[in-house]
Amino acid sequence: MAQDKALTPRSQDFSRWYNEVVHRAELADHSPVRGSMVIRPWGYGIWENMQRALDDMFKATGHENAYFPLLIPMSFIEREKAHVEGFKPELAVVTHAGGKELEEPLVIRPTSETVIYSMFAKWVQSYRDLPVLMNQWANVMRWEMRTRLFLRTSEFLWQEGHTAHATEAEAREETRRMLEVYRTFMEDWIAMPVVTGLKSEREKFAGAVETWTCEAMMQDGKALQAGTSHHLGQNFARQFDLTFQDEQGTEVHAWNTSWGVSTRLVGGLVMTHGDDKGIVVPPRLAPVQVVVVPIWRKDEQRTALVEKAHQLRSRLQDMGVRVKVDDRDHLSPGAKFWEWERKGVPFRMEVGPRDLESGQVVLVRRVVAEGEDRKAFLPEAEALAALPDLLSAFQSELLQEARRRREERSHRGFDGSIEEMGELLDAQGGGFVYTGWSGDPEVEARVQEKTGATLRCIPDPAFRSPEAPKRCMGGGEATCEVLWARAY
Template identity: 70%
Template sequence: MADDKRLTPRSESFSAWYNDVVQRAELADYSPVRGCMVIRPWGYAIWELMQQGLDGLFKETGHENAYFPLLIPMSFIEREKEHVEGFKPELAVVSHAGGRELDEPYVVRPTSETIIYSMYAKWVQSYRDLPLLLNQWCNVMRWELRTRLFLRTSEFLWQEGHTAHATREEAEEEARRMLGVYRQFQEDWIAMPPVSGLKSESEKFAGAVRSYSVEALMQDNRALQAGTSHFLGQNFSRQFGLTFQSEEGREEHAWNTSWGVSTRMVGGMVMTHGDDNGIVVPPRIAPAQVVIVPIWRTDAQRVLVLEEADRFRDQLVAAGVRVRIDARDHLNPGAKFYEWERKGAPFRAEIGPRDVAKGQVVLARRVPFSSSERKRFLSREEALATLPALLDAFHEDLLEGARARREANSHRGISDLGELKEILDAGGGLVYTGWSGDPDVEERVKQATRATIRVIPDDEFASSSRPSRCIGGGAAKMEVAWARAY
């Protein structure tokens, strides 16, 4: 039946579409463990490319990778008051090991501030040991009530950067710098342009002095917190005795930051670029940027076509393009076209007997070049010479499309609560209003609209005229962006 092959259209149910497409694109599957997912090879390869891109940026900004234990003594988590309050409900605890009950239970890390800063305390003596700039790639566990593949699972993969600095200014700068790295990465690799800014008090990380985030607007106009960066002040260094001797010989507490992005970005990619035919993987994170589909009738043609496909692949690989040949014999070409569209490969190159004869390839882009140009016929030399540029151009088109969608769904200068609610109920995305900074107002608006303050936007995203009225009445002290969020 045709219906077996179709995905639930986005217009029918965006969340059903998401669940469908994540599984049918073979990104991930549900696991026997409640709330946990299995990331399948295609999805994992995308994550690996994200990791590579980010890891490069971390290294460029002076960070090194390390690894800390999965299990954290319960007493560590409990040391920072705000921190434990924030995480208590979602901790998974190991109480038994080696066949007996442990004297002190361990928690499966929900995040690693405590164990990492306890080690930093051991390693840092002098201002000369600072800054200490480490990152770790790992899994974490937060017991979630309601889970969704990639967007919220009990176990997820992420990176967490943890830094220690001699001065407050330097740590604050680091937190801002890494927020910028996330933004840059999401634009340059995922073609997902977020809005960056400061979190409100109620939305900040448990244990932080200040939290920043990048918020991306999905196709259903809900916001996705796609990365966070925290200025931790001296909260953890005080609890873990992370001190150093300053140049002047005084003992001082170090200043910390932490920052992380997770496999949630894969979900963000899906909901930013996907369409009713499947996901769209932006070129720089596509495990196969070009999929060659060979076409043949006879055995002789098969040999000839596959030979040409191999040669073309080798040439593309030499040009730095990630290529895959789909030589499966039990599927006809049409079936392969649909499959790779579902899985979001940026380009498909068809090579059949006619193309071999003419020395050409037929190139199709996952999102067509234009409505009138669904396929491009290129000589092999041309294809080879232009593909790297075509990949870049596709990235730019995706980024521009996503940015245009974000802007089209951003509503500025809203000062009336009724209007805010109206916009949100009509499916509006990011709504910019004034705010006094009063948490009671924030809570009241949240109750009334089911939206939250996503960020106090950075200057670049702020409205050209600063709002004077607070959404809850009275004078505004700042501008905030509201949205319903994942």
């Protein structure tokens, strides 16, 4: 479990820090199969909280959950041209089963558009059957060349929403609605600010007409695509005969959307808030929001203090706070402090003999705000009463701080050459660069080749610079503003 006690500092080697912290916070571990991971209870607990929050938001926007199978006939994947081409290299295929070679190979789903729309085709006949608003929580598999825990693994957990609509306008509206749900979730729950916008042709989902994205900035200045929402047009509807009779009785193809976020978000959380002591879990997602650590010197004290700790726990539980008492007695208090800090628990409450006597507790925040004392000595009742507010204040400070960091490394109105952009990214250790663009894919390819940065998105109005850029990166006139960054 413990190698060296301290983690490699982020400033020294960010990706090593990431790997260490994921292991040592007990989020996940490598499985025996290359590129796939075991999500441990602490990591899974965070994911469960994400699921719960997202699921509520999906339900609130009228969606229902369903489940579609893991295996998809190869011919289904092959039906939509762009879709096959996008996924072919990363497919895992089942060729044998029951001791025999299968007549038709089965693909382990890399995503479920094909099966889902083939089923929708059976269920939808009339415009009265629309819209269909469905979501599934599932695992998918994409055979990746290079993998990293949470950020890119061969198998990952996600949610994929799939909808069918009578009109293009409705589908577009749905695409945007769910992008907005994602943005809200990422900001309000993960405390991870994102820039939303449209993907370029080159970067969009294979099979989509348009892909919209949420782009977050990690602490090393690299971008993380945190969630996408696709307007699929009628591409899949055509291939799977997803048609319906409209009000005039005409048989027409439905319009589809799909949208997803994955366990990658856990990696995003780690790289957004972690520090050199470990990860920091935003209170709303923390499986444990407050850990109570009783401290004793003599055995006689132990009983009283452990009892007090459990008393505090049940008081907090009654207030809706997620609490854990750490009364293990083979570890020193210090060891427990380090462990829970590594795991990112927002608050620690210590109770020792001195506190017991004076009716106080010691409250310690995982991340100390500027000008604040590390430890607060508070009367018990006061500490309990204050916790809900402290938790929500902590939550919003995390978002503020992440936003501040992002702005610090965002370069708006950049008007230099492609080479200069590369230099800027080298010097700053990444970052977001906003420039003008003509929409020319050749320019996009050239920038990527020379700087290592990709076109993350054409930002939505809310994220655009006050002044629209006039010049395109790489010459000519700009038709839009774009965001560049090196990315995960």
